[in-house]
Amino acid sequence: MDEQLTLAQALANLSDLAPEIWQASVETGLMLAIGLSVAIVVGGPLGILLYLTQPGQLFANRAVNGVVGWFVNLVRSFPFIILMVSLVPLTRLLVGSTIGPIAAAVPLSFAAIPYFARLVEQTLREIPRGVIEAAEAMGASPAQIIWKVLLGEARAGLISSLTILTISFLSYSAVAGVVGGGGIGDLAIRYGYYRFQTEVMVAMVLLLVVIVQIIQFAGNHLAARLDKR
Amino acid sequence: MIHLKNVHKRFRRPEGGWFDAVRDTTLHIKAGEIFGLIGFSGAGKSTLLRLINLLERPDHGSVNVDGRDLTGLSAAELRRARQNIGMVFQQFNLMANRTVAANIAFPLEIAGWSRADIDQRVAECLDIVGLADRAGHYPSQLSGGQKQRVGIARALAPRPHVILADEPTSALDPKTTQSILDCLQDINARFGVTVVIVTHEMHVIRSICHRAALLDAGEVVELLQVTDKQVAARSALAKSLLEVA
Numbered sequence A: 001m002d003e004q005l006t007l008a009q010a011l012a013n014l015s016d017l018a019p020e021i022w023q024a025s026v027e028t029g030l031m032l033a034i035g036l037s038v039a040i041v042v043g044g045p046l047g048i049l050l051y052l053t054q055p056g057q058l059f060a061n062r063a064v065n066g067v068v069g070w071f072v073n074l075v076r077s078f079p080f081i082i083l084m085v086s087l088v089p090l091t092r093l094l095v096g097s098t099i100g101p102i103a104a105a106v107p108l109s110f111a112a113i114p115y116f117a118r119l120v121e122q123t124l125r126e127i128p129r130g131v132i133e134a135a136e137a138m139g140a141s142p143a144q145i146i147w148k149v150l151l152g153e154a155r156a157g158l159i160s161s162l163t164i165l166t167i168s169f170l171s172y173s174a175v176a177g178v179v180g181g182g183g184i185g186d187l188a189i190r191y192g193y194y195r196f197q198t199e200v201m202v203a204m205v206l207l208l209v210v211i212v213q214i215i216q217f218a219g220n221h222l223a224a225r226l227d228k229r
Numbered sequence B: 001m002i003h004l005k006n007v008h009k010r011f012r013r014p015e016g017g018w019f020d021a022v023r024d025t026t027l028h029i030k031a032g033e034i035f036g037l038i039g040f041s042g043a044g045k046s047t048l049l050r051l052i053n054l055l056e057r058p059d060h061g062s063v064n065v066d067g068r069d070l071t072g073l074s075a076a077e078l079r080r081a082r083q084n085i086g087m088v089f090q091q092f093n094l095m096a097n098r099t100v101a102a103n104i105a106f107p108l109e110i111a112g113w114s115r116a117d118i119d120q121r122v123a124e125c126l127d128i129v130g131l132a133d134r135a136g137h138y139p140s141q142l143s144g145g146q147k148q149r150v151g152i153a154r155a156l157a158p159r160p161h162v163i164l165a166d167e168p169t170s171a172l173d174p175k176t177t178q179s180i181l182d183c184l185q186d187i188n189a190r191f192g193v194t195v196v197i198v199t200h201e202m203h204v205i206r207s208i209c210h211r212a213a214l215l216d217a218g219e220v221v222e223l224l225q226v227t228d229k230q231v232a233a234r235s236a237l238a239k240s241l242l243e244v245a
């Protein structure tokens, strides 16, 4: 039957699925939005802390740097699927359920925090030490140094980091989707794999390809505009 | 104006042990003076300069600027005191993502000036360093000499009583060097700002300094007096630096 599938039929099947595709896209969007927001709100400050506690930096502190760095590495060394399963109790506690995009956003957020923290730390390292020192010499407070100097000077790199994070987590969200989160990846597996509707699989992969390209293009464009170095 | 009394600074060596970068040094710099710190590389010039605004904290000794002992201040008080001490760097250390005007505005934002006051003062400072037409440029669009002018304008913006300059011309060619030295001298003459300048070139001392301290191995070995662009030198070290120039 598969071999007799014409293009017209394939398109007709897809158009029948349009509401589900839309629903799946919204679910993917929701998982990403929650995961990325948590990454920015929690992972961002953690990355700044990781940077500032390094030797020679403003709040150089071997103990804090060691503990935070260890936690970041620990979470990052878990394969995502294992992290998801281990976080089932936490997810149930927080969301009251383990299925649906909101539930899937819990392990996604958890994985996104150390991922983004590391990216932020790497990005901040590119700022010349002398620029921070100049701000210190002018009497800037730590908060002013963080907001005006670190974030201002690293803004293009931070946008690039966020782009990388978004694209990685689009793929993580597909994994989370299959284990009950919904979304584009889940739709692709349910129709394309379990029901042998290859055209759905192909269409969903194409959709993801297009989304990734758009995110990368937008990220590059914004980063280039913000970078005056 | 600036009184360093028995200041001592030691650093931990990476390979273990300690290194005394500044040894029990006493130095008095007068208000309105252009004072040079000269010596060979590694003599402790930068460390001594950075002790003045406490970028380096002395292990012992006192640092008194404008009648205040800085070593006894709280973190917040020290930040306020630093707004009275501008600093200029060899590598300029400008913020790449800020325009020239926004770089000069930075210390004023920090000090909590109003937008209108900031704009007016930035325009004044741009005029003083001759960069009025570059306000909207980014540092990457400027030459080395122009970058250093921005650095000087930024240091001058909060109307400090002191400007510290660490080898401000060492990254520049001879012609640009002279124009930057002239700029510092002009600021000193017009606004009475005390300038402390670190250099390894006797030329810089002769050209704009009133007095200078010759440093060697973390100690002041000779105080040099400059009269009519001539340096009277006694020590062999000072003479050797004069020969290089």
Ligand SMILES: Nc1ncnc2c1ncn2[C@@H]1O[C@H](COP(=O)(O)OP(=O)(O)O)[C@@H](O)[C@H]1O
Pocket: B011, B012, B013, B019, B020, B021, B039, B040, B041, B042, B043, B044, B045, B046, B047, B048
């Ligand atoms: N943060 C530091 N840690 C360890 N050693 C330092 C540090 N800063 C300076 N030193 C050492 O102190 C000595 C004097 O340095 P510096 O004041 O920069 O000399 P100068 O500016 O005269 O070239 C050098 O030997 C340098 O290696």
Ligand SMILES: [Mg+2]
Pocket: B045, B046, B047
């Ligand atoms: Mg030096």
